[in-house]
Amino acid sequence: xxxxxxxxxxxxxxxxxxxxxxxxxxxxxxxxxxxxxxxxxxxxxxxxxxxxxxxxxxxxxxxxxxxxxxxxxxxxxxxxxxxxxxxxxxxxxxxxxxxxxxxxxxxxxxxxxxxxxxxxxxxxxxxxxxxxxxxxxxxxxxxxxxxxxxxxxxxxxxxxxxxxxxxxxxxxxxxxxxxxxxxxxxxxxxxxxxxxxxxxxxxxxxxxxxxxxxxxxxxxxxxxxxxxxxxxxxxxxxxxxxxxxxxxxxxxxxxxxxxxxxxxxxxxxxxxxxxxxxxxxxxxxxxxxxxxxxxxxxxxxxxxxxxxxxxxxxxxxxxxxxxxxxxxxxxxxxxxxxxxxxx
Amino acid sequence: xxxxxxxxxxxxxxxxxxxxxxxxxxxxxxxxxxxxxxxxxxxxxxxxxxxxxxxxxxxxxxxxxxxxxxxxxxxxxxxxxxxxxxxxxxxxxxxxxxxxxxxxxxxxxxxxxxxxxxxxxxxxxxxxxxxxxxxxxxxxxxxxxxxxxxxxxxxxxxxxxxxxxxxxxxxxxxxxxxxxxxxxxxxxxxxxxxxxxxxxxxxxxxxxxxxxxxxxxxxxxxxxxxxxxxxxxxxxxxxxxxxxxxxxxxxxxxxxxxxxxxxxxxxxxxxxxxxxxxxxxxxxxxxxxxxxxxxxxxxxxxxxxxxxxxxxxxxxxxxxxxxxxxxxxxxxxxxxxxxxxxx
Numbered sequence: 046x047x048x049x050x051x052x053x054x055x056x057x058x059x060x061x062x063x064x065x066x067x068x069x070x071x072x073x074x075x076x077x078x079x080x081x082x083x084x085x086x087x088x089x090x091x092x093x094x095x096x097x098x099x100x101x102x103x104x105x106x107x108x109x110x111x112x113x114x115x116x117x118x119x120x121x122x123x124x125x126x127x128x129x130x131x132x133x134x135x136x137x138x139x140x141x142x143x144x145x146x147x148x149x150x151x152x153x154x155x156x157x158x159x160x161x162x163x164x165x166x167x168x169x170x171x172x173x174x175x176x177x178x179x180x181x182x183x184x185x186x187x188x189x190x191x192x193x194x195x196x197x198x199x200x201x202x203x204x205x206x207x208x209x210x211x212x213x214x215x216x217x218x219x220x221x222x223x224x225x226x227x228x229x230x231x232x233x234x235x236x237x238x239x240x241x242x243x244x245x246x247x248x249x250x251x252x253x254x255x256x257x258x259x260x261x262x263x264x265x266x267x268x269x270x271x272x273x274x275x276x277x278x279x280x281x282x283x284x285x286x287x288x289x290x291x292x293x294x295x296x297x298x299x300x301x302x303x304x305x306x307x308x309x310x311x312x313x314x315x316x317x318x319x320x321x322x323x324x325x326x327x328x329x330x331x332x333x334x335x336x337x338x339x340x341x342x343x344x345x346x347x348x349x350x351x352x353x354x355x356x357x358x359x360x361x362x363x364x365x366x367x368x369x370x371x372x373x374x375x376x377x378x379x380x381x382x383x384x385x386x387x388x
Numbered sequence: 389x390x391x392x393x394x395x396x397x398x399x400x401x402x403x404x405x406x407x408x409x410x411x412x413x414x415x416x417x418x419x420x421x422x423x424x425x426x427x428x429x430x431x432x433x434x435x436x437x438x439x440x441x442x443x444x445x446x447x448x449x450x451x452x453x454x455x456x457x458x459x460x461x462x463x464x465x466x467x468x469x470x471x472x473x474x475x476x477x478x479x480x481x482x483x484x485x486x487x488x489x490x491x492x493x494x495x496x497x498x499x500x501x502x503x504x505x506x507x508x509x510x511x512x513x514x515x516x517x518x519x520x521x522x523x524x525x526x527x528x529x530x531x532x533x534x535x536x537x538x539x540x541x542x543x544x545x546x547x548x549x550x551x552x553x554x555x556x557x558x559x560x561x562x563x564x565x566x567x568x569x570x571x572x573x574x575x576x577x578x579x580x581x582x583x584x585x586x587x588x589x590x591x592x593x594x595x596x597x598x599x600x601x602x603x604x605x606x607x608x609x610x611x612x613x614x615x616x617x618x619x620x621x622x623x624x625x626x627x628x629x630x631x632x633x634x635x636x637x638x639x640x641x642x643x644x645x646x647x648x649x650x651x652x653x654x655x656x657x658x659x660x661x662x663x664x665x666x667x668x669x670x671x672x673x674x675x676x677x678x679x680x681x682x683x684x685x686x687x688x689x690x691x692x693x694x695x696x697x698x699x700x701x702x703x704x705x706x707x708x709x710x711x712x713x714x715x716x717x718x719x720x721x722x723x724x725x726x727x728x729x730x731x
Contacts, residue, residue: 067689229695232679232687234577234601240680240688248689255693258577258679260602260635264671264700267637292603294610295638298645328607336575336601337583339682344575345583346410346591350598352572357607 048203048246050095051102053168056109058102060090063204067245078107078123085130085137088236092205093279093315094174097136100127101167104144108163113156120148132327133288133356134279135317140170171207177312177370178209185215185275185310185368186222192273192306196229196262199290200242201277201310211277211310213246215368220252227253229271233290234259235335235353259292266303274300278311278367285361285378286323291354297363306365313369313386323358331355391546391589393438394445396511399452401445403433406547410588421450421466428473428480431579435548436622436658437517440479443470444510447487451506456499463491475670476631476699477622478660483513514550520655520713521552528558528618528653528711529565535616535649539572539605542633543585544620544653554620554653556589558711563595570596572614576633577602578678578696602635609646617643621654621710628704628721629666634697640706649708656712656729666701674698 049072052059058075064087065071073089075081081103084090090099107123108116128141147166151159189195195216199205202213209217219226228247233239240256247254257265265271274296280288287293287309300307320326333351337344345351367374367382374385392415395402401418407430408414416432418424424446427433433442450466451459471484490509494502532538538559542548545556552560562569571590576582583599590597600608608614617639623631630636630652643650663669676694680686688694710717710725717728 068686231603232577234575234603237687240692244688244692248692253693255695256679256688257695258602258634260574260577260638261695261697261700263638263641264634264697265695267700291601291607295603295606295642298606298642299638302641336599339687340685342683343411344580344682345587345599349583349587349591350596352598352600352604352608354604354607357604357610 047208050204050206050208051090051098053102056106058099058106060084060099061204062089063091063242064089066241075106077110078103078126081106082126082130091238092200093134093136093277094206094211094312095204096131096134097140097314098171098174098207100130100137101140101144101170103127104141105163105167108160116156131329133329136314139314143170174207174312175209178206178211178214180370181211181310181368182209182214182218184373185308186218186224188308188366188368188373189215189219189273189275190224193226194229194270194272195226196231196265196271196274196296197243198231198239198276198293198296199233200238200246202243202246204242204246205277211312212275213243215275215310216252217250220250227255229265230254230256231259231262231292231296232256233292238290262296263299266299266305271305273306273308275308275310278309278315279356280320280326281309281311281316281367281382282320282322282326283318283379283382284322285364285367285376285382287359287364288323288326288328288356289359291357294357294359297359301363307363308366308368309364310368313371316382316386318383318386318388323360326358328357329355390551393547393549393551394433394441396445399449401442401449403427403442404547405432406434406585407432409584418449420453421446421469424449425469425473434581435543436477436479436620437549437554437655438547439474439477440483440657441514441517441550443473443480444483444487444513446470447484448506448510451503459499474672476672479657482657486513517550517655518552521549521554521557523713524554524653524711525552525557525561527716528651529561529567531651531709531711531716532558532562532616532618533567536569537572537613537615538569539574539608539614539617539639540586541574541582541619541636541639542576543581543589545586545589547585547589548620554655555618556586558618558653559595560593563593570598572608573597573599574602574605574635574639575599576635581633605639606642609642609648614648616649616651618651618653621652621658622699623663623669624652624654624659624710624725625663625665625669626661626722626725627665628707628710628719628725630702630707631666631669631671631699632702634700637700637702640702644706650706651709651711652707653711656714659725659729661726661729661731666703669701671700672698
C-alpha cells in the first residue's frame with residue numbers, strides 16, 4: 046500500500062500528519078493556504094521534495110480562493126507567506142518559482158485561466174516528483190549493487206516526497222531488483238524522523254531494518270557492519286556541498302574515516318546553482334522544546350539553554366556520489382553538477 | 389550543596405535514584421547485596437567510579453549480613469553476583485578485587501574482623517574516589533586553561549562518582565579557579581545522561597550550559613564553537629584506547645577532524661593494564677527498550693529490531709591526554725601509562 050503523504054482532493058490539500066506516526070495514521074485537511082503554511086512550519090509534512098509539493102499546492106489553493114479584484118495582491122501575499130515557512134530546503138523556493146512563472150506568463154489570460162493552470166502546475170510538480178524518485182531509485186540501486194548493510198539518516202522516504210522516496214527510493218528499488226540487504230536506521234534526534242518514519246516505512250515494505258541512536262553509527266562502522274550510507278538532501282550547492290538533516294555531516298565524517306561510501310540522493314530540484322557553497326545555505330534554527338521535551342515531558346532541567354539547528358552541511362569532499370533522476374554525479378562536483386543540470 | 393550519589397547509612401546503602409532525575413530527587417535504600425546489584429544493573433546508580441563504590445559497599449553489606457557458618461560460600465556468591473552486574477567499566481572489578489584482598493588477607497582473623505574491615509575498605513574506596521576527583525580536577529583545569537567553550541558527553545560528574553566528578557570535576561575545578569567558560573552538553577542517547585544528569589549538575593553549579601542532541605556536535609565544531617572536549621572513561625586499555633559511553637568515539641573523530649583537543653579524565657582505577665587494547669574491552673549490550681521507548685512510550689513502530697551497545701572504544705590516537713589523580717598522561721600512551729601507574 047502506497048503512503049499518501051499529500052493529495053489534492055476537492056479543492057483541499059490533505060496531508061498525512063507525520064508528527065503522529067508511527068502511532069496513528071491521521072490526515073490533516075488544509076482548507077486555505079495559511080493552513081498549508083502552518084502545516085509546513087509545524088512539520089505535519091516535512092522532507093525537501095514534499096515541502097516543495099505542499100508549497101505548490103498551497104499556492105494553487107490560495108489562488109483558487111482569491112477574489113478577482115484582489116487577485117494580484119493576494120497572490121503576492123500567498124507567495125510571501127509560503128516562502129517564509131522553512132528556509133533550508135531549496136525545493137520550497139524552486140516550487141514557488143515554478144508557480145510564479147505560471148502566474149506571470151499567463152496573467153494576461155485572466156484570473157480563471159491562471160487559477161486552473163496553477164492547479165495543473167501543482168499537480169505536475171507532484172507527479173514529476175514521484176517519477177523522479179522512481180528514476181533515481183534505478184540509478185541508485187545500480188550504485189549500491191554490492192552493499193549488503195546500508196545506513197540511512199532521517200527520513201528520505203515516501204513521506205519526504207510526493208511518494209516512493211529519495212534515499213528510501215533507492216532502497217525500494219534495491220528491493221524491487223531482488224537484492225538481499227538490511228538497513229541501519231539512525232533515530233535522528235531531535236525530531237526522530239528515523240525512528241518514527243523511516244522505521245515505519247521499511248517495516249511496511251518488509252525490508253529488514255535495525256534502529257540505532259545517532260550516537261551508535263560510529264561504533265557500527267568501527268565494527269565493520271556498514272557497507273554504504275545513503276541519505277537525502279535539502280539543498281545541494283554548486284560546489285557539491287549538501288545541506289541535510291542535522292547529524293548528516295557527522296555520519297559523513299565517520300564514513301570517510303572508515304572508507305565507507307557516502308551517497309546523496311535527491312531530485313535536481315534540490316540543486317541550487319545560486320549557492321556557490323554550503324556556507325551560503327541558510328540553516329534553520331528551531332524551537333528549543335524539540336530538544337528539551339519528548340511527548341510533552343521534559344528530558345532536561347527546566348530553563349536549560351538549548352541549541353537546535355535543524356540541518357548541517359556536509360562538505361563535498363565527503364560525498365562519494367550524488368544520485369538524481371538524471372543519473373549519477375561523480376566528483377569533481379563543481380563542473381559535473383553544472384553539466385548534469387545542463388547549465 | 390553536594391550531590392549525595394551514594395552513602396553508607398546504618399548498615400544500608402542509600403543511592404540517589406538517577407533514573408528519576410532531573411524530575412525528582414528520590415533515594416533508593418538497599419538492604420542487602422542483591423538490592424545493590426539490582427540497582428547497578430538497572431542504572432539507579434551509574435558511572436564507572438560510582439559503580440566501583442557501589443560494588444564495594446555491596447560486598448560489605450552482603451558480608452555484614454552473612455552467617456558465620458556459611459560466610460565463605462556467601463562471600464563467593466556476593467562477589468559473583470556483583471561482578472555480573474555490568475561488564476564494561478573496570479572500576480567494578482577493581483573495587484571487587486580490593487574487597488577480596490581484604491577478605492583473603494584477614495580471613496584467619498575471624499568473621500567479625502573481616503566484616504568490619506570490609507566496611508572500612510568500602511568507606512576508604514568511597515573517600516579515595518572523592519579525593520582523586522579533586523586531584524585531577526586541578527590537573528585538568530591546568531590542561532584546559534585556555535578553553536572557553538567546552539563540550540562533554542554523558543555524565544562524568546558527581547553523580548558518576550562518589551562525588552565531585554571526573555570530567556565534571558575538571559569543569560568544577562575550572563569554575564573554582566575563577567575561569568570564564570561555558571559547556572555544550574550532549575544529551576547522550578539513549579539513556580540521556582547528558583540532558584538529565586549533566587545539565588542538572590551544571591545548573592546547580594551555575595555553570596553556563598547549552599543542551600544539544602548528540603547529532604549536533606559536528607555542526608558546532610564546524611562552526612568553530614568548541615575549543616576542547618572533556619569526557620570520563622569506563623576503562624582505559626594499556627595502549628591508551630578508552631571505553632566510554634556510546635557516542636564518545638564519534639565525538640573524538642569529529643574533534644580530530646577539526647583540530648580540537650579531546651581529553652579523558654578518570655581515576656587510575658579506570659586503567660586496566662590487563663587489557664592490551666580496546667579490542668579486548670567487553671562492550672555491554674543493553675535492552676532494546678532503552679532505545680525504542682521514552683517515558684514508557686514507543687518512539688518507533690512495534691517490533692522494530694534494535695541495537696543497543698552501551699559503550700564504544702575511542703582509539704588512543706584520537707586522545708590528546710588522559711588526566712588522572714596522579715597527573716596528566718601524554719602520548720605515547722603505551723609507555724607513559726605504565727610509568728604513570730608505576731608498573
